[in-house]
Amino acid sequence: MVLAAGMSERMGSPVPKQLLPLGSQTIAAQVVDAAEGSQLDRIVVITGYRGEEVAAAVAGGRAEIVANPEYRSGNMSSFRVGAAALEDCDAVVVLLADMPGVTTAMIDRLVDEWRDNHPWAALSSYTDGPAHPLVFSAPALRKAARVQGAKGVWRFLESAPQGRVSYVDFATRAPVDVNTRADYDKILRNHGSS
Secondary structure, X not given: OEEEOOOOOOOOOOOOHHHOEEOOEEHHHHHHHHHHOXXXXXXXXXXXXXXXXHHXXXXXXXXXXXXXXXXXXXXXXXXXXXXXXXXXXXXXXXXXXXXXXXXXXXHHHHHHHHHHHOOOEEEEEEOOEEEEEEEEEHHHHHXXXXXXXXXXXXXXXXXXXXXXXXXXXXXXXXXXXXXXXXXXXXXXXXXXXX
């Protein structure tokens, strides 16, 4: 599940962050490319704001596009749309369309965690704390999709009984989650030096 429906209100830009250029692609296209190169069986991109443009930016691969008509009501509405689209899956990896530093290898580590250990849920743990991507088993996904309010998924994971949530450790800082112009400038600098 790639969440790509947001309006990027904190960016202060007329272009939503998922459509901002990064090299020869958009930020969202880079995230989707990483997912398409991974072991994931299906990739579903949830669009909303300027959805046709986002869909066009990530077209050409194996990703399926699912529109969230309620995107203005917050990211949990997109999470619910994604959960419904993927309800037949045993587990789902949740990716953000504004975290282009998440690599195919990182996604595969989460897939391996699921295949090897079948956790109820798992999240990425970096040297500076937990962040996306996340893995939900089908039962955890169904429960998480019922949560309301901002940061609902994180509140759901934080309130899970001890031992239910696993951690996949990465010996690096968390990839930049592009929310502001400063975040975008940072990934542009990092992208230029890689």
